[in-house]
Amino acid sequence: MKKAVHFGAGNIGRGFIGLLLSKAGYHVTFVDVAAPLVDDINALGKYNVQIFGREDKIQVDNVSAINSNDHLDDLLNAIVEADIVTTAIGPNILKFIAPNIAKGLTKRVATNQTPLNIIACENMVGGSTVLKNFVYENLNDEIKPTIDKLIGFPDAAVDRIVPAQHNDEKLLVKVEEFSEWDVDSKGFVGERPQIAGMTIVDNLSAYIERKLFTVNTGHASIAYLAYQKGIKDIAEAMRDINIVEMARRVWKETGELLIEKYNFDPEVHGEYVKTAEKRFSNPYLSDEVTRVARGPKRKLSAKDRLVSPATQLIERGKKPEALASVIAAALKFDFEGDPEAVEVQNYIKENGIESAITHFTGIEEGTELYNLICDNI
Numbered sequence: 514m515k516k517a518v519h520f521g522a523g524n525i526g527r528g529f530i531g532l533l534l535s536k537a538g539y540h541v542t543f544v545d546v547a548a549p550l551v552d553d554i555n556a557l558g559k560y561n562v563q564i565f566g567r568e569d570k571i572q573v574d575n576v577s578a579i580n581s582n583d584h585l586d587d588l589l590n591a592i593v594e595a596d597i598v599t600t601a602i603g604p605n606i607l608k609f610i611a612p613n614i615a616k617g618l619t620k621r622v623a624t625n626q627t628p629l630n631i632i633a634c635e636n637m638v639g640g641s642t643v644l645k646n647f648v649y650e651n652l653n654d655e656i657k658p659t660i661d662k663l664i665g666f667p668d669a670a671v672d673r674i675v676p677a678q679h680n681d682e683k684l685l686v687k688v689e690e691f692s693e694w695d696v697d698s699k700g701f702v703g704e705r706p707q708i709a710g711m712t713i714v715d716n717l718s719a720y721i722e723r724k725l726f727t728v729n730t731g732h733a734s735i736a737y738l739a740y741q742k743g744i745k746d747i748a749e750a751m752r753d754i755n756i757v758e759m760a761r762r763v764w765k766e767t768g769e770l771l772i773e774k775y776n777f778d779p780e781v782h783g784e785y786v787k788t789a790e791k792r793f794s795n796p797y798l799s800d801e802v803t804r805v806a807r808g809p810k811r812k813l814s815a816k817d818r819l820v821s822p823a824t825q826l827i828e829r830g831k832k833p834e835a836l837a838s839v840i841a842a843a844l845k846f847d848f849e850g851d852p853e854a855v856e857v858q859n860y861i862k863e864n865g866i867e868s869a870i871t872h873f874t875g876i877e878e879g880t881e882l883y884n885l886i887c888d889n890i
Contacts, residue, residue: 514538514539514540514575515537515538515539515540515596515597516539516540516542516591516594516595516596517534517539517540517541517542517595517596517597517598517599518542518544518588518591518592518595518597518598518599519531519534519541519542519543519544519598519599519600519601520543520544520545520598520599520600520601520602520610521543521544521545521600521601521602521603521606522543522544522545522547522550522551522554522578523545523547523550523601523602524675524677524678524686524688525601525673525675526543526545526601526602527543527560527562527573527684527686528562528673528675528686528687528688529601529634529671529673529675529688529692529694530599530601530634530671530694531543531573531576532562532571532573533694533708533709533710533711534597534599534708535573535574535575535576536573536709536710537706537707537708537709539575539596539597540575540576540577541573541575541576541577542576542577542578542579542591542595543576543577543578543579544578544579544581544588544591544610545578545579545580545581546580546581546582548580548582548583550578551578551579551580553683553684554576554577554578554684555577555578557683557684558574558575558576558577559572559573559574559575559576560572560573560576560683560684560685560686561573561682561684561685561686562685562686562687562688563685563686563687563688564687564688564689564690565687565688565689565690565795565797565798566797570685579591581610581613585613585616588613588617589613589616589617589620590620591617592614592617592618592620592621593617593620593621593624593625594625595629596627596629596706597629597630597631597632597706598614598629598630598631598632599631599632599633599634600631600632600633600634600635600640600644601634601635601671602635603635603636604635604636604637604640604643604811607633607635607640607643607644607647608647610644611644611647611648611650611651612651614631614644614648614651615648615649615651615652616651618648618652618660618664619652619653619656622656622659622660622663622664626663627663627703628663628664628665628702628703628704629663629664629665629702629703630664630665630666630667630700630701630702630703630706631644631645631648631664631665631666632666632667632669632696633666633668633669634669634671634694635671636671636729638721638725638816638817639668639721640668640669641666641667641668641669641700642666642668644666645666648666662702663702663703664702665700665701665702665703666700667696667697667698667699667700667701668696668697668700668717668721669694669695669696669697669717670693670694670695670717670720670721670724670725671693671694671695672691672692672693672694672724672728673688673689673691673692673693674688674689674691674792674798674800675687675688675689676797676798676799676800677800677801677804687797689792689795689797689798691788691792692710693712693720693724694710694711694712695711695712695713695714695717695720695721696711696712696713696714696717697713697714697717698713698714698715698717699715701713716775719771719774719775719777722771722774722775722822723771723775723777723782723785725817725818725821726767726770726771726818726821726822727764727767727768727771727785727786727789728789728792729818730763730764730767730818730819730822730836731760731763731764731786731789731790731793732747732793732805733805733806733812733818733819733839733843734759734760734763734819734835734839734842735747735750735751735756735760735793735805736750736802736803736805736806737806737809737839737842737843737845737846738750738756738759738760738839738842739753739756739802740802740803740806740842740846740848741842741845742756744756744802745801745802746799746800746801746802747793747798747799747800747801747802747805748793748794748795748796748798748799749799750802751790751793751794757790759835759838759839760790761790762834762835763835763836763839764786764789764790765835766822766823766826766831766833766834766835766836767822767836768782768783768786769826769831770822770825770826770829770831773829774825803848803850803851806843806846806848806851806854807848807851807853807854808851808853809843809844809846809851809853809854809857809873810853810856810857810873811853812843813840813843813844813857813873813874814873814874814875815874815875815876819836819839819840819843820840820874820875820876822836823836823837823840823882824876824882827880827881827882832881832885833882833885834885837882837885837886837888837889838889840870840874840886840889841886841889841890842889844857844861844866844869844870844873844886844890845866857869857873860872860873866890867887867890870883870886870887871883874886
């Protein structure tokens with residue numbers, strides 16, 4: 514049986530990538546630091562995934578888990594024997610798993626010359642490339658040419674909503690029906706894996722930006738606007754006509770960019786947008802506004818979901834007024850339970866919100882986009 518190592522045994526890891534890997538015939542070894550979760554996976558050796566709104570369950574077999582804090586040797590051996598390595602741990606955690614991956618790859622290439630592909634399935638642009646850079650920081654220089662030859666880090670775009678949940682059944686994960694996993698054809702080394710539900714594409718950047726500027730931009734926009742109104746969850750926000758209309762204005766702006774930049778069919782893209790709106794309106798998939806809005810420092814960065822499409826539209830002579838309004842709302846996100854929000858608000862208190870625009874977004878003072886944002890402060 515083929516072997517997969519997957520970092521992250523949480524709901525997303527089990528309910529999305531782990532599910533697809535198992536159904537493709539892999540034994541999936543989850544890697545996590547949550548001891549009770551690891552123990553449950555090893556005790557049961559299987560778990561169920563359920564689509565919201567359905568009664569039947571999908572049983573996921575041939576799974577095990579490793580606690581990387583306590584069983585490093587087992588993890589390194591698993592990497593040596595793996596046919597594929599994937600992650601779903603969150604962008605900020607990639608740097609913490611990189612040292613162990615580097616150790617595992619060093620051990621692997623000494624005895625196993627079979628190519629291996631490592632795919633970071635994270636909600637970010639270029640996740641595998643980011644992970645590769647962290648891994649290479651932990652490799653000896655003399656082994657890097659061998660790693661270059663044998664190990665691929667193809668970037669990916671992933672999309673499936675797995676909201677926070679509590680289930681009485683151990684390890685059960687409830688997910689939405691929709692899922693998308695696109696992987697860059699150019700990043701693979703050796704034979705490409707055949708996994709139902711994973712699409713290998715030649716122009717990944719188009720799919721990354723389509724998802725980022727539609728799903729992620731829309732989700733964040735709804736959350737930041739809802740927070741300003743004191744709305745607690747996304748499904749409730751989708752019943753507010755003013756928020757929905759603003760989200761549609763945002764989607765019109767990002768859609769204009771995507772269609773012009775990548776030559777997407779307008780009708781097909783319109784259906785993609787309608788699907789996103791339907792997903793956010795699904796009460797089964799609703800999430801807390803503060804959870805969706807968390808991490809404003811990252812979400813306001815120059816290459817992320819709000820500023821990047823706005824900047825690109827400005828470069829094309831467009832006027833992204835809806836995006837500018839959402840950027841202003843993101844700067845006002847002051848939820849005390851989110852460290853990034855606290856950092857942003859502390860900076861604003863000390864330096865003013867106008868200075869914060871440039872500090873967190875990279876948008877220069879006096880530019881057209883800067884002035885659009887200021888109009889909404």
